[in-house]
Amino acid sequence: MTHKIYLFAAARMGNAIFRYLAGVLFCILYGFRLSDDDSDLQETVDDTFFLRWMNEYNKTGVLPAFDTNKNYKFYGYFQHDTVYLKHKEEILQYIRENPEYVLRGDNGQSIRAIDLLDPVIDGSDIPSYDLVLHLRLEDFIVIGFAINPDVIRSFLNNLKEKGQSSSTLTIVVKQPTSQMEVKYIEYVTQDWKSSGSTVIIESNSYMKDFHIMKNARALICSCSTFCWSAALLSDCLETAYMPNVHHPDRIWETFRRPVEDTRPCYPNMECSIYKLGQVLGVKVPLPRTRRTTRIRELLR
Numbered sequence: 001m002t003h004k005i006y007l008f009a010a011a012r013m014g015n016a017i018f019r020y021l022a023g024v025l026f027c028i029l030y031g032f033r034l035s036d037d038d039s040d041l042q043e044t045v046d047d048t049f050f051l052r053w054m055n056e057y058n059k060t061g062v063l064p065a066f067d068t069n070k071n072y073k074f075y076g077y078f079q080h081d082t083v084y085l086k087h088k089e090e091i092l093q094y095i096r097e098n099p100e101y102v103l104r105g106d107n108g109q110s111i112r113a114i115d116l117l118d119p120v121i122d123g124s125d126i127p128s129y130d131l132v133l134h135l136r137l138e139d140f141i142v143i144g145f146a147i148n149p150d151v152i153r154s155f156l157n158n159l160k161e162k163g164q165s166s167s168t169l170t171i172v173v174k175q176p177t178s179q180m181e182v183k184y185i186e187y188v189t190q191d192w193k194s195s196g197s198t199v200i201i202e203s204n205s206y207m208k209d210f211h212i213m214k215n216a217r218a219l220i221c222s223c224s225t226f227c228w229s230a231a232l233l234s235d236c237l238e239t240a241y242m243p244n245v246h247h248p249d250r251i252w253e254t255f256r257r258p259v260e261d262t263r264p265c266y267p268n269m270e271c272s273i274y275k276l277g278q279v280l281g282v283k284v285p286l287p288r289t290r291r292t293t294r295i296r297e298l299l300r
Helices: 013-030 047-060 082-086 087-095 140-141 149-161 180-196 207-213 224-231 273-280 288-300
Strands: 004-007 033-035 043-046 072-075 102-104 108-112 131-135 168-173 199-202 218-220 237-245 263-269
Touching: 004 013, 013 033, 013 072, 013 082, 013 087, 013 102, 033 108, 033 207, 043 047, 043 207, 047 082, 082 087, 102 273, 108 140, 108 199, 140 180, 149 180, 149 218, 149 263, 149 273, 168 180, 168 207, 180 199, 180 273, 207 224
Parallel strands: 004 033, 004 072, 043 072, 131 168, 131 218, 168 199, 218 237, 237 263
Antiparallel strands: 102 108
């Protein structure tokens, strides 16, 4: 009897894709099957176990022993690169042979596995661009994970000055819903536009945006697993620019090199919403605490 792997949904679609890749890898290497049935699970594969397993496999080249007579829950994020790239063609073949498996995020998003490779989106073609920049704003702005726009702006200027870029910059970003997001996009593209170059904004369904990134010739990645997974699965990408990600507490996050020609872009200089407000000229109300309430009273 073939034993099963159940993928526990945690976080959004980017994380679901990496968790799926980890599960598929074990199906390929050890003969498991993916299942939506969470009953009769005997063991859990978490990030700590997977990292230890991956390091041994990468170091020795010998597939580690693993008990295939149990059913497993994969519970974690599994954001890695080398081990997936090593088996990329087998993973792509597995997806084509098992197209209807459903990947799920914990926010209600779901896609079929084959949607990662063959998009069917509103009957429209997916455009291909030479240079694509992905911006992760929305929740990252609120929680202080958004990258300082000054470093992105500086990097784009350096690309243009060195002649390493297309004359057209395409930005993939979730549809802006706040003044802060609109100002952020305007700020990072200000110099690019003033030089007479073209800026295209793509804000579509999340899977159309995924395939626009996947179709890019050069992709400037954000600190987003959704962007990273598009780069990893791409067969068009020639050059990837990766931010200097440094989260030592995230053992599950070793992803650094989606393609051979991967270059550093900008430091991952996260900044608070208040810092963003200063840079972009957007007023950000202070949170309501006893201290700030008293300050407001004194300033009336």
